[in-house]
Amino acid sequence: MGDGPLAGVRVLELGGIGPGPFAALQLAGMGADVVRLDRLDDVGGPDAAAALMGRGKRSVAVDLRTADGVRLVLGLAAQADIVVEGFRPGTAERLGLGPSECHARNPALVYGRMTGWGQHGPLASSAGHDINYISLTGALHAIGRGGQPPSVPLCLVGDLGGGAMFLVAGVLAALHEAGQTGCGQVVDAAIVDGAAALMQPIYEMVADGQWRDERGTNLLDSGRPWYDVYETRDGRYVSVGAIEDKFYAVFTELLGLTGAVADRGDPAGWPALRERIAQRFAERDRAHWEAVFGGTDACVSPVLSIGEAASHPHLVARQTVVADGSPANLSAAAAPRFGAHPPAAGRGAPRPGEQTREVLDSWLPDTPIEALLDRGVISQWRGPAG
Numbered sequence: 001m002g003d004g005p006l007a008g009v010r011v012l013e014l015g016g017i018g019p020g021p022f023a024a025l026q027l028a029g030m031g032a033d034v035v036r037l038d039r040l041d042d043v044g045g046p047d048a049a050a051a052l053m054g055r056g057k058r059s060v061a062v063d064l065r066t067a068d069g070v071r072l073v074l075g076l077a078a079q080a081d082i083v084v085e086g087f088r089p090g091t092a093e094r095l096g097l098g099p100s101e102c103h104a105r106n107p108a109l110v111y112g113r114m115t116g117w118g119q120h121g122p123l124a125s126s127a128g129h130d131i132n133y134i135s136l137t138g139a140l141h142a143i144g145r146g147g148q149p150p151s152v153p154l155c156l157v158g159d160l161g162g163g164a165m166f167l168v169a170g171v172l173a174a175l176h177e178a179g180q181t182g183c184g185q186v187v188d189a190a191i192v193d194g195a196a197a198l199m200q201p202i203y204e205m206v207a208d209g210q211w212r213d214e215r216g217t218n219l220l221d222s223g224r225p226w227y228d229v230y231e232t233r234d235g236r237y238v239s240v241g242a243i244e245d246k247f248y249a250v251f252t253e254l255l256g257l258t259g260a261v262a263d264r265g266d267p268a269g270w271p272a273l274r275e276r277i278a279q280r281f282a283e284r285d286r287a288h289w290e291a292v293f294g295g296t297d298a299c300v301s302p303v304l305s306i307g308e309a310a311s312h313p314h315l316v317a318r319q320t321v322v323a324d325g326s327p328a329n330l331s332a333a334a335a336p337r338f339g340a341h342p343p344a345a346g347r348g349a350p351r352p353g354e355q356t357r358e359v360l361d362s363w364l365p366d367t368p369i370e371a372l373l374d375r376g377v378i379s380q381w382r383g384p385a386g
Contacts, residue, residue, distance in 0.1 A: 016086015
């Protein structure tokens with residue numbers, strides 16, 4: 001409901017965890033009116049106000065076990081531009097909320113489906129998580145140091161990068177087409193597909209003989225001394241990404257290795273070079289190296305903890321990460337930025353059922369709200385004293 005390029009676009013977020021809600025969060029950050037469907041059992045539950053990935057959304061609590069509840073949600077879908085659905089394949093259909101039911105009421109609807117394995121294929125009905133999806137694409141195999149097991153890259157490569165962000169791109173492309181043709185469609189966003197798409201540059205380097213299918217031996221996986229992480233005297237770390245010759249020259253000069261570095265074109269000299277770089281960084285604390293390299297083209301950055309992120313001058317200047325009342329309570333600003341729409345704080349995460357009346361009044365003004373409340377089809381959060 002905020003200002004942004006998607007102002008006026010209505011999004012109905014159905015069930016799901018992780019990437020589906022994160023995709024809806026991005027749409028809310030661009031100004032869409034995102035309504036999250038919650039269960040009646042969640043209304044008034046503990047810690048409901050701290051719901052993950054709810055910022056900028058509104059919540060309606062509906063009992064999907066009732067025919068009236070299903071009809072109400074189909075009515076909301078009829079008023080929506082986009083549905084984001086994150087159930088296992090077949091679940092929405094069993095509930096009576098699948099694409100065919102929704103499109104019968106709203107032919108222009110973009111129905112975005114977020115799953116790990118996709119809507120078809122041998123694994124479509126199987127459970128999984130981020131680590132499983134990226135395992136099949138070669139991504140997990142490629143991440144880590146030589147001679148060590150693969151490193152788990154949080155849920156950034158699969159759920160969020162390969163899943164949520166591809167769903168956002170897909171539903172926005174389909175929304176554009178629906179605006180031209182009047183016809184909506186289903187967007188099948190599978191995390192395994194998105195993770196494979198993210199691997200395309202690596203696949204191409206493998207095909208061109210520029211990438212060894214072995215961890216820790218390549219340009220971007222710590223296989224080069226000038227693209228790695230080094231420990232400083234105080235037990236903290238700095239990252240080095242001095243790939244290009246001109247940046248490498250600045251890096252070695254500021255590190256104090258000018259004229260004493262082996263030719264980096266000769267792999268035989270890399271172990272010794274890596275050791276010398278490590279020794280230099282270990283001589284001083286991280287703060288010293290931040291002062292030496294800050295603002296230069298050496299491509300050296302401090303490896304900040306999550307708690308430190310909000311206080312870095314660059315992130316402060318852009319308000320990229322904000323500590324909401326406490327250094328331990330961080331929130332990322334909406335991205336990307338739009339020149340015509342200055343960033344806005346927006347509303348916080350809703351409590352389940354907090355805007356049930358509000359949404360139904362605006363999306364479905366003829367809804368018999370009191371009757372549905374009396375029959376337990378919907379619920380309205382009433383506040384702490386409720």
